[in-house]
Amino acid sequence: MAMPATDYAVRERPATNANAERIFNHMMKKLDSIPLETDPYCHYYGVGWFPDDFYADMLANLPDPKLYEPLNMRLYVRPDGESSRDQLHLTKEAIAKLPQRSQQVWQDVVDVVTRPEYRRAIFKKLAPDLALRFGTTEEAIIDKTCAYEVRLVRDTEDYKIKPHCDGLNKIVTTQFYLAPDMSQMDLGTSIYRRHKKLFGSTFEELKRFEFRPNSGYGFAVSDSREKQSWHGRKMLTNFKGVRNTLMVLFQQTSPNSYNGSPRTDKAESEY
Template sequence: MTRDSAAVKRPTEPKSSAEDVVQTFLQSIDSGKRSEKPYRHWSLADCLPADTLEDVLVLPFEAPSLEGVSGKRELHNNTRKYFDVDNRKAFPVCEAVAQAFQDKRVTSHIEKVFGTDLSGTYLRMEFAQDIDGFWLEPHTDLGVKAFTMLLYLSRDPSHADLGTDIYNADKTHASRSPFAPNAAMIFVPGDNTYHGFEKRPIEGVRTSLIINYVTDEWRAREQLAFPDQPIA
C-alpha cells in the first residue's frame, strides 16, 4: 500500500532545519483559532515548513493492513511507526521535527497558549497511516497524555472530509475538524475531550502525525522520541 506521494530517494539532510520547524510552528500557534464547543480545542494551519512536510510525506513506511480489525490504534501496536530513537537516526526529517518539538521555546509556548503543564513529560510522535476500513471509537486521551496534536499530512483531495470527529460529553457527534495538509487539531486531554473517527471510505492512505507529551507513567518507552530526556 502506497501513500499519495511518489517514492523518492531519502535525502541525506532535511530541506528545512529544526530551527525552521520551531519558527514555523510558533507562528502557526499564534495564528490558530480556538473553539469552545463541545470542549476547548484549536485549529492550526501551516504547522510545518513546506519542505519539511514534503520530506515527511516521502518517508518509506508502508501502510499496514488492518486485517479486518479497527476501533482502537492499540489493536495494531506491532505495526505502528514513530519518530523514535531509531527513526531519528535513520531519517533526518524525523530528527529535525523531533528536535523542534523538544525545544524549550516550543514547549514553553505550548504551555502558555494551551494551558497545560509539560514538566517531566516525554515527546511521543506517531506517524499514522490509515486505510479503508479504519475507524476509532470515541475516547478522551485523558490519563498519561498532557497534550494532543493531530497534524494532518496527506494531500489527496478526497481526504477533505477525513478530519477528526468531535463528540459531546455523552458521545453524540458534535462536529468534524477540517482535514487539510499541514493543518492540525489541538486539545489538552480532559474528561470530556471525546474524539474519534467515524467509519467512512478512505481512498489511498490517510496520513497524519499524532503528537503527544506523555507522563513518566507511559510504559512503551521505545515509542518516545527522547526516552531519557523529559521536558524541563
C-alpha cells in the same frame, strides 16, 4: 482569541541545524496565530504548520509501510484480519533505519516538537483546561515537564475509533494531517459532546476537522466531572487509500525516548 505575540528568538539550547531552527520558528508563529476554542473543551486547529517546502519533503520521505507495526490488533483490525492502524515511533533507532535523506527530515521534526519552548507554548495555549485538571494555576502549568510519543500513523480501510477522552497518562494530544491534496477533506477527527441518558449516552458531533494538507489540531486531555475531551472518527467507509498523520503526544510517562527526551515527567532535566 489569539495569544499575544511572543519573541521566540531567545533559545534554551542550540538548534540542531539551520533548517530545524527555521521549522521551529515557523511552527511557533503558527501556534501563536491560531485561535483557541473552548467549547466543549480547549482545542485548536490550523493549516500551514510546516514551511511549504519542508511539508513537501515530509510527504516525499514517508517511510516504507513495511517499517510500520500494528498499533492494536484488538481494536484496529479489518474483517480480513489485517490491521487498519499502523504506527512507526520516530525514535533514534527507528530513524536510523531510514534512507539518509529521510533520516534528516524526520530528525528535524523530532528536534522541533520535543523542544521545551514548543511544549511550553502549547501548554500556555491550553492552560485553562490543563490548570483545571492538575489543580494548579495557568501560569504554573506552563512549566509542567512531560514525556513524549512522536509517531507516524497509517490508517487504512475500515479504520474507526469510537468517541473517547484519551487515557489520563496523556496531557495533550496533537495530530498533524499529512494529506497529499484536498481529496481527503472528510477524513478528519471529530469533536463530540456527550449527552447522558437514563440508559447509556449519545454523542453529538460538534465539528470535524478538515483533513487538509499541512493541517493539524491539538487539545487538552480531560476526563472529569467538569470537562471531558470526547473525540473520535467514524469508520473510513468506501476508502481505499491511506490516511497519513503525525502524532505528537505530551504524556506523563512514555516507554520511548525521543531525541534524549525523558520517559517520565519526574525527570530532573529534559535533555
